[in-house]
Amino acid sequence: MADTVLYEVSDGLATITLNRPEAMNALNIATKVALRDAVRSAAEDDAVRAVLLTAAGDRAFCVGQDLKEHIGLLAADKETGSGQTMSTVREHYNPIVRAITEAPKPVVAAVNGVAAGAGFGFALAADYRIVADTAAFNTSFAGVALTADSGVSWTLPRVVGPGRATDLLLFPRTVKAQEAYDLGIANRVVPSAELRAEAESVARALAEGPTVAYAALKEAVAYGFSHSLAETLQKEDELQTRAGRSEDHTIAVQAFVQKEKPKYLGR
Numbered sequence: 001m002a003d004t005v006l007y008e009v010s011d012g013l014a015t016i017t018l019n020r021p022e023a024m025n026a027l028n029i030a031t032k033v034a035l036r037d038a039v040r041s042a043a044e045d046d047a048v049r050a051v052l053l054t055a056a057g058d059r060a061f062c063v064g065q066d067l068k069e070h071i072g073l074l075a076a077d078k079e080t081g082s083g084q085t086m087s088t089v090r091e092h093y094n095p096i097v098r099a100i101t102e103a104p105k106p107v108v109a110a111v112n113g114v115a116a117g118a119g120f121g122f123a124l125a126a127d128y129r130i131v132a133d134t135a136a137f138n139t140s141f142a143g144v145a146l147t148a149d150s151g152v153s154w155t156l157p158r159v160v161g162p163g164r165a166t167d168l169l170l171f172p173r174t175v176k177a178q179e180a181y182d183l184g185i186a187n188r189v190v191p192s193a194e195l196r197a198e199a200e201s202v203a204r205a206l207a208e209g210p211t212v213a214y215a216a217l218k219e220a221v222a223y224g225f226s227h228s229l230a231e232t233l234q235k236e237d238e239l240q241t242r243a244g245r246s247e248d249h250t251i252a253v254q255a256f257v258q259k260e261k262p263k264y265l266g267r
Contacts, residue, residue, distance in 0.1 A: 064117020
């Protein structure tokens with residue numbers, strides 16, 4: 001894995017760190033490949049029960065596409081007529097977002113600075129966003145004559161509503177931490193110096209929780225957005241049956257009866 005993305009697993013928690021602080025964690029090809037592979041590894045590893053997505057430095061979580069690299073690739077495309085530059089959506093962004101949203105475990109994003117473009121998209125794809133009080137968000141796409149990618153056209157309307165999403169996409173602007181909280185983009189806003197500790201505490205608590213139930217909750221919420229009530233009720237039945245058969249459910253019930261704190265196994 002490239003050193004532009006750090007990957008560590010400890011006690012059921014996978015920590016993925018974007019590590020290009022000198023470039024505001026912009027996404028060049030090497031970083032996108034490494035991030036895609038790291039998120040997939042975390043999603044597929046049964047030993048991982050929660051994921052923390054964060055970034056190095058204090059200026060930026062991720063400012064999206066590395067435009068310095070991008071302009072060179074566009075020039076090369078023009079010479080060859082290959083049109084390969086924009087395949088990054090298909091090859092990198094889409095797999096990253098799907099791995100985050102479809103992971104059968106919770107994903108926490110610790111947003112330490114600016115999250116723009118695809119960086120905003122990756123934060124929105126996470127299940128829970130803890131945001132430094134110095135952080136900010138920007139869709140950015142229209143500002144460089146592009147449409148939304150990294151799942152933003154799906155996630156942003158579901159978080160802030162279609163009207164506000166359209167406004168933020170058509171007229172990109174900086175959304176500071178407090179407004180992000182008011183809009184529902186941030187689940188928590190904490191002082192910058194406390195971000196990493198708070199995010200790790202939340203992610204580790206989730207890593208110790210009922211993983212099967214968390215996976216079912218993620219699936220239920222995503223399903224309910226695009227299906228009827230009748231279909232969603234049927235899905236809830238299916239998912240509740242799955243959760244009810246888990247070892248963790250039995251552990252939880254026994255602990256409740258015995259007035260003890262449950263120690264989940266994640267299965």
